Amino acid sequence: MHADDETRILPSQADDGVVRRLRAAGCVFAEDEARLLRAQADGDLLDALVTRRVAGEPLEHVLGWAELAGVRVVVAPGVFVPRRRTTLMVEEATRLARAATAPRPVVVDLCCGTGAVGLVVALRTGDVELHAVDVDPAAVRCAQDNLARVGGRARTGDLTAGLPHELRGRVDVVVANVPYVPTDEVRLLPPESRLHEPVTAVDGGPDGLGLVRRVLSEAASWLARPGHVLVEVAAHQVPDAEQAARAADLVPRTVRDDDLDAVVLVASAR
Ligand SMILES: C[S@@+](CC[C@H](N)C(=O)[O-])C[C@H]1O[C@@H](n2cnc3c(N)ncnc32)[C@H](O)[C@@H]1O
Secondary structure: OOHHHHHHHHHHHHHHHHHHHHHOOOOHHHHHHHHHHHHHHHHHHHHHHHHHHOOOHHHHHOOOEEOOEEEEEEEEOOOOOOOHHHHHHHHHHHHHHHHHHHHOEEEEEOOOOOHHHHHHHHHHHOOOOEEEEEEOOHHHHHEEEEEEOOOOOOEEOOOHHOOOOOOOOEEEEEEEEEEOOOHHHHHHOOHHHHHHOHHHHHHOOOOHHHHHHHHHHHHHHEEEEEEEEEEEOOOHHHHHHHHHHOOEEEEEEEEEOOOOOOEEEEEEEO
C-alpha cells in the first residue's frame, strides 16, 4: 500500500465511532455530519460536539456556522438557522438591488436573524448600504459578526423602529424573512426547531401573517421609488399576503420555486 493511501484511510477509520453514534441517534447523513464535525475539532472537543448533536441540537448550532446560498455565516445556539428555501428571496432581492437606480443601493434586512439574507444579497450585488434589525440580541450579535465583511450594520429593535430615521424614503430593497408559522402549527415543527430556536423566530400569530402585515404596512414609507419589500410566505397564505400588500398601497406579485418549496411575495411601491 502506498503511503498516501494509508493517510486517506485513517480519517474514515477514526470516524467510525462518531458515525456510529450519529447514526444511532437518527442522523440520516451521519457520514457527512461526522466529516464536518471532525473538520471542526478532535479529541475531547470533538466528543463534546458529537454529544450535543446526539442530544438533538441542530448541526449548525453545534458547528457554529450555517450556509445560505453557498455563503457561510456564524450562528450561535438559540438563533434561527437560515433555511435553503430562503435562497429564492436572496435571488429575487439581488435582481432588484442590481436594478436599483441609486449608485449605492440601500438594502434593509428586517427580522435578520444571523443576517444571512442581507449578507448574501450584498455580496452578490456589490456595493450596497446594508442595515439589519432583529428583536433578539443574540441574533443581532451574530448579524454584527456576519455583516462586518460587507460593512453592514445590525441593530436590536422591533421591525422598522430599529432603523435610523435618515433611511426613510431611501430604501431600495427590504428583505424580511419574518416568522410566518400559524401559532397552532408551531407544535408540529421538527424538534430541532421547536426545542432549539426561539418561538419568536417562527410564530407568526393566529394565521401566521401578523408580522407579514406589520412589515408591509411599516416598510411602505421607508421605500425609495422604485422600492420593494420581499417576504417569504407559505403557498396557502398568498391571497391574504397579497391583500395585506394592497392595503399598504403596494403592488404585489408572487415568485415561486417548487424545488425549494419556496414562495416569496414581492410588494413594490407605486
Ligand atoms: C424566521 S427567522 C428568520 C431569520 C433570518 N431572516 C433568516 O432567514 O435566516 C425570524 C427572525 O425574526 C425575528 N423577529 C421576530 N419578531 C421580530 C420583531 N418584531 N422585530 C424584529 N425581529 C423580529 C426573530 O428573532 C428571528 O430572528
